[in-house]
Amino acid sequence: MKVRYIRVSTLTQNIERQLAKEYKDEILYIDKISGAVPFLFRPEGKKLFSEIPGKKINYLSISSIDRLGRNTLDILETIKKLHSLNVCLKVDNLGLESLMNGKENPTFKLIVSVLANVSEMERDTMLERQKEGIALAKAKGVYKGREKNTVESAEQFLAKYSTVIKHLKKDSPIPLADIAKLAECSKNTVIKVKKKLEEIEKIEASSSS
Known part of the structure; x- marks a missing residue:
């Protein structure tokens, strides 16, 4: 099929x-x-x-x-x-x-x-431009961010940390502190991403059993 x-x-x-x-x-x-x-x-x-x-x-x-x-x-x-x-x-x-x-x-x-690497580079460039745009908007006092009392889904959260996910999913993952440095985020963020991934995996395992 x-x-x-x-x-x-x-x-x-x-x-x-x-x-x-x-x-x-x-x-x-x-x-x-x-x-x-x-x-x-x-x-x-x-x-x-x-x-x-x-x-x-x-x-x-x-x-x-x-x-x-x-x-x-x-x-x-x-x-x-x-x-x-x-x-x-x-x-x-x-x-x-x-x-x-x-x-x-x-x-x-x-x-x-080769194309997979290009695709990842394109996303990294897009995120970098997004960060620059947010920084500029904040400097002008026009950035509002996510509205109050709204809940970010697990998918939306994980989508922001593809580099963290990439390193966590490696066969031989490096220390969380090193992942944080490579992804330019805090160690607590790496821990949160790891927990989110584990939660999703548990849900998938329970639904398939």
């Missing part, structure tokens, strides 16, 4: 650009969430992986590699997990498939690794 994964960052963004002409033969999974949120923490991303065995999904299409995310490690881990389930990934704008005759396509692996 063939499926298509679509992601836009906000509720108001249009998904038409990500629909290929042949999409009518595909089941659609559509997330409206930041690319900084790990793939398996997204509602439709999680649903997609849970349905791969039952629906015998073996082919997943995306319009471009940044639809999987804006974090190099998470993108590569997502592809690795797809391959472990014998799912071939097709990236439309590259015209490449991740598997050839059931084996990993080396050309795809090389190009995607």
Whole structure:
């Protein structure tokens, strides 16, 4: 079975650009969430992986590699997990498939690794410009920030700390204090991110049992 994964960052963004002409033969999974949120923490991303065995999904299409995310490690881990389930990934704008005759396509692996890094750099640049804009707005006295009495969702919180998540998810994670330095945040923030990730993992484990 063939499926298509679509992601836009906000509720108001249009998904038409990500629909290929042949999409009518595909089941659609559509997330409206930041690319900084790990793939398996997204509602439709999680649903997609849970349905791969039952629906015998073996082919997943995306319009471009940044639809999987804006974090190099998470993108590569997502592809690795797809391959472990014998799912071939097709990236439309590259015209490449991740598997050839059931084996990993080396050309795809090389190009995607480069593009994943570019995608992460683009997000880092965007965040840096956002910080500069906030600093300028504060200096002018026009920055209001998040409205009082509003609650930030776990996804919104985690979306702000992709660098922290990247280091926490490594096979051999470094000390929390070092992660804080690399991510330019406090150690308490790293601890909070770690707890949020653990809470989500517990919820996922209990729901699947």
